[in-house]
Amino acid sequence: MNIVYLDNNATTRVDPAVLETMLPYLDEWYGNPSSMHSFGGEVGRKIAAAREQTAQLLGADPEEIIFTGCGTESDSTAIWSALRSEPDKKHIVTSRVEHPAVKNLFEYLGKNGYRVTFVPVDGQGRLDLDFLSDSLGDDTALVSLMWANNETGVIFPFPEIVERVKEKGILLHSDAIQAAGKIPLNMSRDRVDMLSISGHKIHAPKGIGALYVRKGTRFSPFLIGGHQEGGRRGGTENTASIIGFGKACELAAARLESKDQDIAGFRDRLEQGLIAGVPRILINGDTENRLPNTSSISFEYIEGESILLMLDKHGICASSGSACTSGSLEPSHVLRAMGIPYTAAHGSIRFSLSHLSTREEIDFVLEKVPPVIKRLRSMSPFWAEHVSTCQSA
Ligand code: PLP
Secondary structure (H helix, E strand, C coil), rough: CEEEEEECCCCCCEEEEEEHHHHHHCCCCCCCCCCCCCCHHHHHHHHHHHHHHHHHCCCCCCEEEEEEEEEEHHHHHHHHHHHHHHCCCCCCEEEEEHHHHHHHHHHHCCCCEEEEEEEEECCCCCCCHHHHHHHCCEEEEEEEEEEEECCEEEEHHHHHHHEEEEEEEEEEEEECCCEEECEECCCCCCCCCCEEHHHHCCCCCCEEEEECCCCCCCCCCCCCCCCHEEEEEEECCCHHHHHHHHHHHHHHHHHHHHHHHHHHHHHHHHHHHHHHCCCCCEECCCCCCCCCCCEEEEEEECCHHHHHHHHHHCCCCCEEEEEEEECCEECHHHHHHHHCHHHHHHHEEEECCCCCCCHHHHHHHHHCCCCHHHHHHHHHHHHHHHHHHHHHH
């Protein structure tokens, strides 16, 4: 069976060119980049080149890039570093729709001596900027806000966020793990202090990430150990993955420049086709300010998991907007924060495309989804109740 992979916000396929770049560094070039001999030194030079490629994707300086073990480590490093550099400040700010990599750490900090503000979003997932401004005070150590949401693709307005946070001199971190490589980022324009990215969202392997730290930002390492990464992250480098990550950043930057791939066009074709073919569906999130590859769709009165299972039988891979909490399926905190009604949030599916997605794949999904929804609704008591209410109205 052919796989139609529309789950690229979960992870992406390693680009063949990335793999090819990596292989020699898993095999013949196994030297330690910290070694004095030229065999290790050659690996060190490749890491330096990867740092440049990564910096270029972000419009940053190579010295501002620290390689990490994943996006979650980048987020944790940034957050703990900010707290250590402002030890007397006990207030931290984030949004209600962050990825667990940030959300769960903020919740932990909230139980361990910090006052946490979770800035709300509106029904379209847009950040309440005035709430953000009003929450900032002399005691605020850090604001951490995601650049783009992993479930809905909604992009937060960074120029305004930067203005509001930096005018008060507060440290600003962004989890840009979903944004990097999908929309242009430029650290000389977008003046955040720290920014997290992750390899496996941009066709590099899993288990490699990077943290951008603006020059002059006080920094304290998360992994204290050897002198690697300029003393900012101990641990022998994951050489092949770093080199692959650099290549993936170079390729992503070239795709952003070239514009020959109309990912948003395919995404819109998918949405328009579903709207035409399926009654009672909603597109979640601000459709004006979204990542080009992401679509969160609610199919009312049925469960997302059932949809996923039936799509899986056709080889279609997507994600649902629910999470299993204490054995029961709960709509995700993102959809709840947006106030999406239960009947819709339960039936939410995220389709996330990549440059590898094709028109044929989209058309295949458009062929398979409507009968799946029809079948599930024919078995749903909530749908039956909805239909009978409509008929008696
Ligand atoms: N932040 C966001 C917005 C994400 O989408 C993800 C991964 O899904 C992460 C953080 C975690 O990244 P990693 O899997 O590299 O730890």
